[in-house]
Amino acid sequence: MEPLNWVSAGNLLERSTGVGETKQASLAEQENREVIVVGGSAAGLFTAAKLARGGRAVRVLDSKPELDPAPRSLIVTHHFRNLLGPAAAASVKNEIRRFELFTDGRSAQIALRDPDLIIERARLIPALAEDARQHGAQFSYDTRFLSLGPNARALRLEVESGGQKEELHADQVIGADGATSRVARTAGWPPVETVPLVQAIVKLPADCPPDTTRVWFVPDDTPYFYWLIPENENRGALGIIGEGSGQETKKRIEQFLEKKGMTALEWQGARIPVYRKWIPVRRRIGNGEVFLVGDAAAQVKVSTVGGIVTGFRGAQGVADALLAGTRSTELRELRRELGTHWLIRRALHYFQQRDYSQLVDLLNDSTRESLGEINRDESTKLLWNVIRRQPRLVLLGLRGLLMGKRAQ
């Protein structure tokens, strides 16, 4: 396997190799240096809170005028609770205990041993911000990051704050500014590919239990899938990931809603990153360092396009490395995880209707148990368990991969 293209937090480790005292001195030095986090959403705030907790001076910049996140329901695995601890409780508003998969008149059910959680983003973001603030992080809203470059000590940032251009200085900058990250662009990372995600908030159909997520595979409409995630017993979010333009994707979902007899109460949408290969999360610019976390580093599970938990894990990895000055195992594990999701997506991406029908038929009892038993954030384990119990799925997956090769 290719080594992580990332060694340590700055020259900290290089200077300390084999010399414990030098490392201690460097860590003490580090503590007084400011880290600027660009982007005060899930991944940025999680990183800021971890760094502030670890004693680093942290400033979070966000282009939004204030901390006022729009309400949005998100589905996450229960790993969310492990990462956030007791703070997670405030954002959880529903639990999902079952998945129902549909394709071409067939269906299969998968019961989850550990329920997925439906969380409210408008509660999560303020809770993360409060945690960071309590540990000393400073916040600058209405502050748009424009560019960065080296200065004598480390990094110089150009920002626009309240209509005025300003210069800021930092030793490390964390780009947590989403899929179209300007930090990534100005620091020289190549752009990340994105796909449109469109969601309609709908009245929950009477036959859909509030603890069950529905998934429809309709390969003529999308190589991904449609989903219906209940927010509570009355409302749910019906969504699609498309390819091409957001408008085409919206048209597809409108037709799907009509077929299902549902009406959109409101619309949500954005372009989200597609993970294709690991993006090294650190770059050195002059004497400074720039890191990427969350959507800015495409830390999104490409099989299901969930980015909250994986973005937290990327943030945790960067914070661990900055605080301890050592290579982070979290990033190595995240890389393996995202790679497995990419393999699954590549196998599914060229599936036709008959392949999905076969997939649902093959999901016999033991395989379904496997899927439900293991957290989707441990996808490598999940994949092996499924394959062990239903080897014919390997052939189906290989066929998908071969179809993908032919289509390229």
Ligand SMILES: Cc1cc2nc3c(=O)[nH]c(=O)nc-3n(C[C@H](O)[C@H](O)[C@H](O)COP(=O)(O)OP(=O)(O)OC[C@H]3O[C@@H](n4cnc5c(N)ncnc54)[C@H](O)[C@@H]3O)c2cc1C
């Ligand atoms: C409709 C929708 C539904 C989704 N559903 C789910 C789901 O159910 N489960 C799941 O796990 N994931 C879901 N996702 C994906 C998830 O929301 C993202 O992966 C996650 O929000 C990424 O967080 P982030 O902090 O990396 O980036 P973002 O949330 O994109 O935050 C970027 C921040 O940077 C700020 N910013 C941007 N540019 C600048 C600049 N130049 N200067 C200063 N600040 C800047 C922005 O204002 C913003 O606050 C969904 C996404 C969408 C769009």
